[in-house]
């Protein structure tokens with residue numbers, strides 16, 4: 595879901611062509627595994643399995659921490675100053691919806707952000723996710739990260755294919771009351 599939020603076309607390639615990982619991504623995955631092992635040692639309610647269906651999409655995952663009223667996701671990197679990375683927000687919200695929690699708290703190194711779960715928004719995004727998972731090619735979501743994308747040549751060859759049927763997902767879910775900043779962000 596985080597890849598889908600970052601670039602739906604990248605998710606399409608990973609899903610239908612097999613995932614290619616760069617050295618940078620492999621290092622991040624390794625550090626992530628260490629981080630979650632530490633988390634498990636510190637938190638009793640850490641790493642709660644989540645399994646279910648939302649808007650026709652099968653979800654299997656692990657919530658970092660589940661509290662009485664919220665799902666908490668703990669990230670090893672920084673978040674944007676005006677909210678959360680959209681993929682982090684979506685992932686946490688989907689877990690919260692399936693676990694019957696109304697809030698999500700995303701803890702970054704540079705602070706924590708809290709959001710109410712918006713079921714309508716989740717359903718809209720999951721509908722798009724389902725289309726791409728079924729094989730519809732979405733338009734590219736160009737950013738400065740494209741130069742590092744393992745599918746760049748294929749993506750360029752396929753062209754923009756933009757006919758307006760697929761809305762551009764934001765990079766950042768803004769926290770309430772925080773003014774928007776530029777929309778072109780580095781990959782979280």
Ligand code: SF4
Nearest residue numbers: 601734735740743749
């Ligand atoms: S090159 Fe850019 S737009 Fe194309 S799939 Fe990769 S990240 Fe997405």
